[in-house]
Every structure is written in structure tokens, then in C-alpha cells.
Amino acid sequence: MPRIHPLPDLLISQIAAGEVVERPASVLKELIENSLDAGATKIDIQLEEGGVRLIRITDDGIGIEAADLPLALARHATSKIGSLDDLERVASYGFRGEALASIASVSRMSVTSRPQGAAHAMRLRNDAANAEPAALSGGTVIEVADLYFNTPARRKFLKTEATEYAHCSDVLQRMALANPGVAFTLSHNGAVRHRHTGCNEEARARLLLGEEFFSHARRVDVAAGPLRLSGYAALPAYSRSGRDEQFFYVNGRFVRDKLLTHAAREAYADILHGARHPAYVLFLELDPAEVDVNVHPAKIEVRFRNARGIHQFIFHAMQKALAAPIGSTPFATEPPSTSSYAGAPAANGYFAGYQQGSLAVAEQSAKPYLEFARSAFADQGAALNTAAATLPADADAPLGYAIAQLQGVYVLAQNNAGLVLVDMHAAHERILYERIKRQLDAGPPPTQPLLVPLLLAASAGEIATVEEHAHTLPLLGFEIGSAGPQQLAVRTVPALLAAGDLPALIRALLADLKEFPASRVIEAQRNELLSTMACHGAVRANRLLTLPEMNALLRDMEATERADQCNHGRPTWIQMSMQDLDKLFMRGK
Numbered sequence: 066m067p068r069i070h071p072l073p074d075l076l077i078s079q080i081a082a083g084e085v086v087e088r089p090a091s092v093l094k095e096l097i098e099n100s101l102d103a104g105a106t107k108i109d110i111q112l113e114e115g116g117v118r119l120i121r122i123t124d125d126g127i128g129i130e131a132a133d134l135p136l137a138l139a140r141h142a143t144s145k146i147g148s149l150d151d152l153e154r155v156a157s158y159g160f161r162g163e164a165l166a167s168i169a170s171v172s173r174m175s176v177t178s179r180p181q182g183a184a185h186a187m188r189l190r191n192d193a194a195n196a197e198p199a200a201l202s203g204g205t206v207i208e209v210a211d212l213y214f215n216t217p218a219r220r221k222f223l224k225t226e227a228t229e230y231a232h233c234s235d236v237l238q239r240m241a242l243a244n245p246g247v248a249f250t251l252s253h254n255g256a257v258r259h260r261h262t263g264c265n266e267e268a269r270a271r272l273l274l275g276e277e278f279f280s281h282a283r284r285v286d287v288a289a290g291p292l293r294l295s296g297y298a299a300l301p302a303y304s305r306s307g308r309d310e311q312f313f314y315v316n317g318r319f320v321r322d323k324l325l326t327h328a329a330r331e332a333y334a335d336i337l338h339g340a341r342h343p344a345y346v347l348f349l350e351l352d353p354a355e356v357d358v359n360v361h362p363a364k365i366e367v368r369f370r371n372a373r374g375i376h377q378f379i380f381h382a383m384q385k386a387l388a389a390p391i392g393s394t395p396f397a398t399e400p401p402s403t404s405s406y407a408g409a410p411a412a413n414g415y416f417a418g419y420q421q422g423s424l425a426v427a428e429q430s431a432k433p434y435l436e437f438a439r440s441a442f443a444d445q446g447a448a449l450n451t452a453a454a455t456l457p458a459d460a461d462a463p464l465g466y467a468i469a470q471l472q473g474v475y476v477l478a479q480n481n482a483g484l485v486l487v488d489m490h491a492a493h494e495r496i497l498y499e500r501i502k503r504q505l506d507a508g509p510p511p512t513q514p515l516l517v518p519l520l521l522a523a524s525a526g527e528i529a530t531v532e533e534h535a536h537t538l539p540l541l542g543f544e545i546g547s548a549g550p551q552q553l554a555v556r557t558v559p560a561l562l563a564a565g566d567l568p569a570l571i572r573a574l575l576a577d578l579k580e581f582p583a584s585r586v587i588e589a590q591r592n593e594l595l596s597t598m599a600c601h602g603a604v605r606a607n608r609l610l611t612l613p614e615m616n617a618l619l620r621d622m623e624a625t626e627r628a629d630q631c632n633h634g635r636p637t638w639i640q641m642s643m644q645d646l647d648k649l650f651m652r653g654k
């Protein structure tokens with residue numbers, strides 16, 4: 066029988082470290098939280114090799130008394146709570162007293178601090194018995210070097226330097242959003258990557274989320290008694306393919322909470338396509354006694370006393386903000402611009418002529434379309450006659466010949482049986498899907514270099530994905546590289562997709578790729594990627610087509626396998642026979 070024995074202290078901390086400090090970014094989060102709890106107004110961070118080699122954080126907070134330094138590194142020692150009562154209404158980020166001990170157990174660490182009134186600073190290393198005098202003008206410096214050097218199993222789970230850095234950058238963004246008054250700088254391998262001076266909430270959010278978000282954002286600010294929800298929520302035109310721009314804070318703490326995200330999502334239910342994700346930054350404030358933050362070691366989840374009430378409050382507050390009439394927001398300065406890129410040459414096929422302008426309709430102006438629509442629909446009988454007159458003599462194509470485009474969404478065609486209605490985006494998506502699939506079966510698809518590289522503002526996470534998938538992207542027909550710390554340059558795209566919404570396509574593709582290990586993308590996730598590529602490569606609703614373009618689309622549908630349904634299983638077209646139409650009008654009754 067094995068005997069029961071207590072674990073050594075170091076091992077206990079290393080086990081705890083598994084929960085609290087999963088990767089460099091979680092160390093960084095704990096350290097920034099400590100600085101904020103210490104009342105810092107200025108926090109400087111230096112990272113090396115994605116934070117694995119070094120994380121150094123310098124703050125101007127209240128510091129640690131020399132006599133307390135050993136306690137700061139000890140498990141279950143904290144200055145933040147002293148009783149259960151304190152725990153139940155805790156307002157600081159920390160209270161468990163285990164972060165520094167956990168970090169110290171898996172790294173080479175030192176804490177240097179000089180509280181006000183101290184003659185000089187003191188430094189304590191985790192491998193030394195006693196603190197020693199050090200030079201520092203005030204505040205605290207914590208250095209964490211060689212993370213997981215003594216726990217190689219954990220070290221193996223770390224990703225590339227770029228990915229670990231991206232997680233650190235995400236942490237900084239989250240903390241900076243909730244603490245606009247605090248100045249932050251962050252450097253990586255000696256180069257400054259973020260520099261945020263102290264400012265107000267709106268300026269900080271604008272800086273971190275960008276003008277594009279803000280031009281689509283509504284201000285949220287609703288209070289009910291001790292509850293308050295404030296922040297910014299983007300209208301559906303700025304929806305995302307991932308959840309990467311959802312920032313939810315409870316009393317200043319970034320959380321990922323199902324109840325909260327569900328409530329927010331519900332407010333978008335009628336206005337956002339199911340596969341898209343809303344973007345927002347929201348701050349929920351409530352009495353700390355109403356929320357339990359002690360349910361998760363990293364405190365990323367919380368529990369509410371009155372979960373139902375909170376859900377309803379958020380849902381209604383968001384719905385109200387999103388429904389506010391346009392113009393009521395100070396941020397919607399311009400109409401949403403969907404095609405902000407320039408220089409993408411046209412693809413082959415029916416949209417080529419369209420873009421080159423040889424086929425009549427101008428994209429920017431709705432005027433020709435309006436004139437066309439007016440003449441086509443002012444007198445329906447006459448319009449249909451006109452179109453009928455242009456019908457080829459051998460009019461036996463199954464999907465018939467285009468008559469008009471309705472509201473930029475449907476193509477109307479007539480065939481021998483009667484009226485054909487086509488959902489043009491869904492149909493084109495289906496065609497592209499089958500074509501790219503065929504091309505990929507034969508190797509990398511034919512590509513189209515962009516005359517002017519498409520420059521995209523990108524998050525560190527997106528840049529890391531591009532680096533991790535450097536070998537996958539060319540196989541899919543893309544050539545993408547980083548063009549600076551916050552920008553990607555797209556040089557080549559699959560020819561079939563070149564006329565699509567490229568920025569949306571690239572972002573969606575990267576969001577997909579982020580989820581997959583680079584080696585298995587092509588085999589295991591191919592269909593998912595194909596859907597994403599087809600969806601964003603396809604002609605969007607509200608794009609005006611000429612009759613020849615519409616006819617080309619109908620012919621392609623006829624030539625495509627399973628063209629009756631889009632990739633999401635919805636029909637791409639329906640037939641309304643003359644009898645159906647007669648019935649509608651009760652003719653012959």
C-alpha cells in the first residue's frame with residue numbers, strides 16, 4: 066500500500082502554477098493586475114522571445130515593504146483581503162495570494178521594490194534566502210526569466226514566439242482598455258510595440274479598436290439602480306468572423322462569461338447572420354457583493370447572484386443602443402464603407418467585365434440601376450414584353466434568361482415554365498465552392514497577383530497566424546506577409562476569389578486558420594476553409610449586375626453540381642411556374 070504523504074511546498078506551487086500561469090501571457094496578466102492593484106499610473110513592460118525568455122514589468126505603485134518581500138513570494142499570502150467578508154466584496158484584481166508564488170516556482174524571478182519613505186530599494190530573488198539592497202527610485206520591478214525552465218513538460222506546450230507574443234499583446238490590450246487612465250508601454254525584443262499615454266475611456270477605446278470599429282459603433286450607457294452597462298457596440302455592418310473583438314468587463318475585470326456573451330448576442334439576434342460575431346467593448350458595473358469572482362483560478366469566469374436579472378438587463382440595454390436611430394450616435398460619421406481596398410484586379414468570368422467597366426453599370430452609382438428599375442417596373446407588362454423580345458429563339462436553358470435584378474439581392478429570370486428567382490450571392494458561393502474544390506484537388510489553385518498589394522491593419526494574433534501558416538497559405542493560393550508590426554500585405558490571392566470582398570475574406574480565413582494546427586489544415590479542415598473562401602469570394606448582395614452578367618451566372622449554375630443549394634443548405638433558386646403565378650392572381654377562376 067502506498068502511504069499518504071504531504072507534497073513538498075515547491076511541488077504544490079508548481080501544481081498550482083498549471084492553473085494560474087498557463088503561458089507567458091497569463092504571467093503578464095497577473096503582473097499587470099498586481100501593478101494596478103498597487104495603484105500604478107505608469108506601467109512599462111519588456112518582453113523577450115514572446116515572454117518565455119523574459120518578462121520585466123516596472124510600475125510606479127505603492128511598492129512592497131522590505132519585510133514583506135518574502136511573503137509576496139509565499140503561497141497564500143496577500144495584502145488584499147483579511148476575512149471572508151472582504152472576499153465577498155473584493156474590489157481588487159488579486160486576493161488569492163498565489164500568483165507570485167506560482168510564477169516563482171516555474172521561473173527565475175526577482176522582485177525589487179521601494180515603497181515611499183524607504184531609504185533605498187530591496188531586491189529578493191526566488192533562489193536566494195535574503196533580500197539585498199538595490200537601486201530603484203520608487204515603485205516595483207518584477208523580472209520573470211526562463212519561464213518553465215524547470216518544468217519541461219509544460220514548456221513543450223508553448224507555441225511559437227510570435228504566437229506567445231500575440232497572446233501577451235492581447236493581454237495588454239484587454240488591460241489597457243479597462244484602465245484608460247494608466248500609461249502603458251510594451252516592448253518586444255527591444256522594439257517598442259505599444260505605447261499608450263493615459264487618457265479617457267473613449268480615446269483609449271478608439272485607439273485600441275480603431276476608427277473602423279468606431280465608425281460603426283453605438284455608445285452604450287444604461288444604468289438601473291446599482292447596475293450600469295457602458296461601452297461601445299458595433300452595428301452589424303462591422304460584424305466579425307470570430308469573437309476576437311468581444312471585450313466584456315465586470316467591475317473592470319476582463320471575463321469570458323457565457324451568460325454575458327449570450328445576453329449580448331441575443332440583442333443582435335434579428336440583425337446579424339448566425340455565422341457572424343458582434344464586436345463590442347462593454348463594462349458592467351455592479352455591487353461586488355453581487356458577483357462571485359472566486360470560481361476560476363485565473364478569474365476569467367464569474368458567477369452572478371441574480372443571473373436572470375443581469376441577463377435581461379444586458380439584453381435590453383444592448384437592444385436599446387443598437388436600435389437607436391442612425392445619427393443618434395456621435396460615432397457614425399460616415400456611411401459604412403465595405404470596399405475599402407483598392408487595386409484588386411478583376412477575376413475571370415462574369416464580374417471581370419463588370420469591374421473593368423466595359424459592361425455598362427458603374428459600381429459606385431445606383432443611378433443607372435434606378436433608371437433601369439424604373440423603366441422595367443413602371444409598367445410590368447411592358448417590361449416583361451421587352452425582355453421577352455430579347456429572349457433567344459432556342460430559349461430552352463433550364464434556368465432561363467435574366468430579366469432584372471431585384472433590390473440587389475435576387476436575379477429574376479424567365480424560362481419556358483415561368484419565373485425563376487435566384488439568390489445571387491448564394492448561387493455564386495455554391496459555384497465558387499465547387500470550382501475552388503476542383504482546383505485544390507489538382508494542387509494550389511491558379512493565383513492572381515494584386516497590382517498594388519492590399520494592406521490590411523492586423524492584430525498581433527493575425528500576424529502570428531500568417532507566420533504559423535506560412536507554408537499553408539500558398540497551398541491555398543494566398544501570398545500574405547507582415548508589413549510592419551500591425552499590418553499585413555496581401556500580394557496574391559486565388560484568381561477565382563479576386564473580385565470578392567478581400568479584406569473580409571483574409572480576416573475570415575485567418576480566423577479559421579488560427580483554430581487549426583498548421584500541419585493538418587489542408588486535409589482535415591479543407592471543406593470549412595472552402596466555405597469561408599467561397600462565402601467571401603462570392604458577389605455580395607447589393608452589387609448591381611448587367612443582364613449578360615446575370616445570364617452568365619445562370620449558365621454557371623446549370624453547369625455546377627448540386628447548384629440547387631448553397632453551402633449552408635439554403636436553396637439558391639426557386640421556380641414559380643405560370644400556374645403558380647396564375648393561382649396567386651386567381652386568374653382563370
Ligand SMILES: Nc1ncnc2c1ncn2[C@@H]1O[C@H](COP(=O)(O)OP(=O)(O)O)[C@@H](O)[C@H]1O
Nearest residue numbers: 099103137143144159160161162163164165205
Ligand atoms: N507590483 C506590485 N506592487 C506592490 N505590491 C505588489 C506588487 N506585486 C505583488 N505585490 C504584493 O504581493 C502580494 C502577492 O501577490 P500575488 O501573489 O499576485 O497575490 P494577490 O495579488 O492575490 O494578493 C500582493 O498581495 C501584494 O501585496
Ligand SMILES: [Mg+2]
Nearest residue numbers: 095099159164
Ligand atoms: Mg496578484
